[in-house]
Amino acid sequence: MAPEPPLLTMSGITKSFPGVRALDGVDLEVQAGEVHCLLGQNGAGKSTLIKVLAGAHQPDDGAITWRGEPVQLSSPITAMRLGIATIYQELDLVEGLSVAENVFLGHEPTSAGFVVRTREARQGAAALLERLGHPEIDPARAVGDLSAAHQQIVSMARALSHDVRLIVMDEPSAALDPDEVDNLFRIVDGLTADGVAVVYISHRLEEIRRIGDRVTVLKDGRAVAVGLPAKSTPTRDVVALMTGRNVEYVFPDRPAPGSQDTAEPVLVVEGLCREGEFEPVDLELRPGEIVGLAGLVGSGRSEILETVFGARKPTAGRVLVAGAPLRPGSVRAAVAAGVGLAPEERKAQALLLTESVTRNVSVSSLSRFARAGWLDRGAERKAARAATRELSLRPDNPDAAVRTLSGGNQQKAVLARWLLRGCRVLLLDEPTRGVDVGARAELYAVIRRLADEGLAVLLVSSEVPEVLGLADRVLVLREGRVVHTADARELDEHRVLDLVMEGSPTS
Ligand SMILES: Nc1ncnc2c1ncn2[C@@H]1O[C@H](COP(=O)(O)OP(=O)(O)OP(=O)(O)O)[C@@H](O)[C@H]1O
Ligand SMILES: [Mg+2]
Numbered sequence: 001m002a003p004e005p006p007l008l009t010m011s012g013i014t015k016s017f018p019g020v021r022a023l024d025g026v027d028l029e030v031q032a033g034e035v036h037c038l039l040g041q042n043g044a045g046k047s048t049l050i051k052v053l054a055g056a057h058q059p060d061d062g063a064i065t066w067r068g069e070p071v072q073l074s075s076p077i078t079a080m081r082l083g084i085a086t087i088y089q090e091l092d093l094v095e096g097l098s099v100a101e102n103v104f105l106g107h108e109p110t111s112a113g114f115v116v117r118t119r120e121a122r123q124g125a126a127a128l129l130e131r132l133g134h135p136e137i138d139p140a141r142a143v144g145d146l147s148a149a150h151q152q153i154v155s156m157a158r159a160l161s162h163d164v165r166l167i168v169m170d171e172p173s174a175a176l177d178p179d180e181v182d183n184l185f186r187i188v189d190g191l192t193a194d195g196v197a198v199v200y201i202s203h204r205l206e207e208i209r210r211i212g213d214r215v216t217v218l219k220d221g222r223a224v225a226v227g228l229p230a231k232s233t234p235t236r237d238v239v240a241l242m243t244g245r246n247v248e249y250v251f252p253d254r255p256a257p258g259s260q261d262t263a264e265p266v267l268v269v270e271g272l273c274r275e276g277e278f279e280p281v282d283l284e285l286r287p288g289e290i291v292g293l294a295g296l297v298g299s300g301r302s303e304i305l306e307t308v309f310g311a312r313k314p315t316a317g318r319v320l321v322a323g324a325p326l327r328p329g330s331v332r333a334a335v336a337a338g339v340g341l342a343p344e345e346r347k348a349q350a351l352l353l354t355e356s357v358t359r360n361v362s363v364s365s366l367s368r369f370a371r372a373g374w375l376d377r378g379a380e381r382k383a384a385r386a387a388t389r390e391l392s393l394r395p396d397n398p399d400a401a402v403r404t405l406s407g408g409n410q411q412k413a414v415l416a417r418w419l420l421r422g423c424r425v426l427l428l429d430e431p432t433r434g435v436d437v438g439a440r441a442e443l444y445a446v447i448r449r450l451a452d453e454g455l456a457v458l459l460v461s462s463e464v465p466e467v468l469g470l471a472d473r474v475l476v477l478r479e480g481r482v483v484h485t486a487d488a489r490e491l492d493e494h495r496v497l498d499l500v501m502e503g504s505p506t507s
Contacts, residue, residue: 005068007032007197008053008166013062015048017404020395022048024221025062030166035188035198037208037230040218041242041436042408043394046201047089049218050168053199054086055079067165085159089170089201089407089434093151093158095144100125102143103158128157133183148175148344149297156187167191168199171407173207174433177296177462178497185211203408203436205235217241243438250441251469252448255288263287264323266456267339267425269308272317277303278480280317285425285456290447292459292471292488294496300480301460302344305427308458309341310334321425338424342414342431344460351410353403357393358384360402361416387416390446392439407434415443419450426450429460444470464493476500 008030015023023045030036038046051057053064055073064071066082073079079086093102100121125139134153137146143154152175159167173181188198188211202208208215212230216223217238225241269283278300285291293301306312308319313329320326321337352360361384385398393405393412402413411434418426431447432440447470451457461467467474468488476484476499484499 004032005065006030007067009065010049010053011063013049013052013064014060015045015052015057016060019397019400021221023052023059026218026221026223027226028216028223029227030197030199032165032197033192033195034213035192035200035211035230036227037212037215038199038201038218039205039208039215039238039242041438042412042434043406044218044242044436045221046218047170047406048221050086050170050199050201053079053084053168055084056086080162083163083165084168085162085164085166086168087152087155087159087170087172089174093143093155095142097143098140099129099137099143099146099154099157100139102154103128103139103161105158124161125157128160129153131160132156132187147297149177149180152176164191164196166197166199168201170201171203171434172200173202173204175297177298180297181207203434205238205437219244239437242436252445254448254472255452266322267308267458268320268323270318270320272304272307272314272319274303274307274312275315277312278307278477279482281475281482283458283475285458287424287454287456288451289473290451290457290459290471292461292467292474293477294461294464294467294474295477295500297462298479299477299500301477302429303480304477305341305429305458305460306343308334309339309427311341339427340418340421340423340425341427342418342429344429344433351402351414354401356399357388357402357405357413358398360413361387361420363417383420384416387420388412390419391416392442408436408439411435412439412443415446419446423455425456425458427458430462431459432461432463432466464496468493468496 006029010026010028013023013026026045026049028049038049040046048057052059053073055076055078058074064073071082094105100118103125104121122139129135129137129139132153134150137150137153143151146154152172172184176184191198200212208230214227215230215233215238216227217225219242263286265284265286267285269281271280271282273280281304283291293304295301303312307314310326310329310331310333318325318328321339324337326337327333352363358381362380381398389396391412393409393416402410405413415431432443435443447457459467459471468491471488474486474488474491475482476496478500
């Protein structure tokens with residue numbers, strides 16, 4: 001018996017954009033029923049490669065075979081018909097349509113002439129959502145009203161509404177909590193057991209160890225290792241392949257304990273509360289301090305940050321910056337007082353996608369570059385560039401449109417903006433989501449250095465080790481309530497997860 005040919009072979013795939021060769025002769029081979037992981041630094045070409053596979057980009061060169069036959073993936077519909085489905089890093093759902101309409105978008109018209117009849121679509125969507133472990137999502141609801149995590153489930157339901165043989169997931173876990181990641185992995189196990197192949201992109205190495213079979217590593221648009229064993233290749237080797245150097249995944253040193261205690265708090269939060277979202281929170285941040293908020297998605301973390309920033313109006317309580325109360329519900333007042341927010345959903349909330357990197361970085365500081373009514377473009381560019389270089393944003397081109405940056409580099413552009421603005425209080429919501437391992441260590445060092453220079457940082461992250469490694473003090477939240485406050489050195493990951501799940505307060 002002849003051995004089964006690979007499900008998918010991509011060979012010599014090349015793709016250039018104006019000024020960048022995003023892919024330079026990449027090979028990828030995927031077997032039916034395997035989880036094949038793609039690893040690489042921000043901008044390495046992962047998303048571009050899977051967009052070629054999805055028929056969304058046409059390669060300049062290279063060949064693709066599918067189940068032993070050469071194929072041309074000339075459009076997303078062609079790929080979909082062959083059984084290749086993709087869940088993109090930037091979800092491509094239509095916010096104004098319902099869950100059910102999104103799930104069956106792009107299906108062929110039925111004999112009745114409708115795209116899909118509403119009732120059938122709702123029933124079909126409900127069945128898929130159930131299979132995905134989320135029966136609580138209402139098929140009739142508008143997708144725009146769902147959380148990022150639920151939107152992703154809808155995107156997955158859409159993929160499964162077709163007869164898939166290969167499903168590509170571009171950083172699916174970035175928007176998920178630990179237990180939602182467990183659910184995702186159960187889905188992946190179910191798919192592979194049915195012989196479906198999964199191409200999985202993530203910056204979290206521990207995930208790749210858990211569910212991956214093989215790994216292909218991309219660097220600067222080339223595959224530097226193809227099909228390594230996912231479970232047994234040492235992390236050091238993987239990281240060295242990705243970065244071309246040995247990076248340690250370390251957190252910067254903290255200042256000596258007690259060294260910040262003498263300063264007056266720069267941010268004071270008193271009894272701040274939003275009914276139905278979070279219960280009264282009290283908090284003091286001194287210059288130089290990093291305080292972390294740990295908790296699950298939906299525990300009220302982001303809502304607290306946004307209320308401090310004035311983007312949401314509190315039902316009670318107040319926020320003081322350097323002793324002066326802020327006008328509630330006013331972003332303008334918060335920004336004027338020196339508060340900055342790097343939000344979680346960077347694309348929708350923070351970026352001007354069609355504008356240049358420079359403009360995105362300097363947008364909150366434009367008054368600084370105004371000279372007698374004219375914008376000093378030279379100074380704007382120079383300052384923006386210094387901030388983006390500090391974060392190793394790629395490409396190092398101040399004129400590139402932010403839309404064309406890779407996911408992780410878009411995140412860096414948001415952070416660079418707040419670096420440049422020079423605020424006194426920085427609110428960071430998931431600052432390393434989608435940022436690669438090499439750049440993470442740099443980012444941690446930058447955040448700590450800003451704190452050492454006198455900035456106060458309030459940090460939200462779903463990654464417990466990140467909160468524990470970076471923060472001085474940690475507040476653990478559960479269902480809108482602070483259940484524990486402690487020095488970060490007195491906590492470990494296990495304890496935090498217990499508190500987050502059980503919520504038994506001990507202090
Ligand atoms: N539409 C586009 N126009 C111009 N350049 C692009 C476009 N899409 C991607 N690029 C460039 O191609 C390169 C590869 O980007 P890609 O999005 O594939 O990276 P990635 O590996 O997915 O990174 P990340 O981990 O940050 O998501 C980057 O330099 C990016 O700026
Ligand atoms: Mg990407």
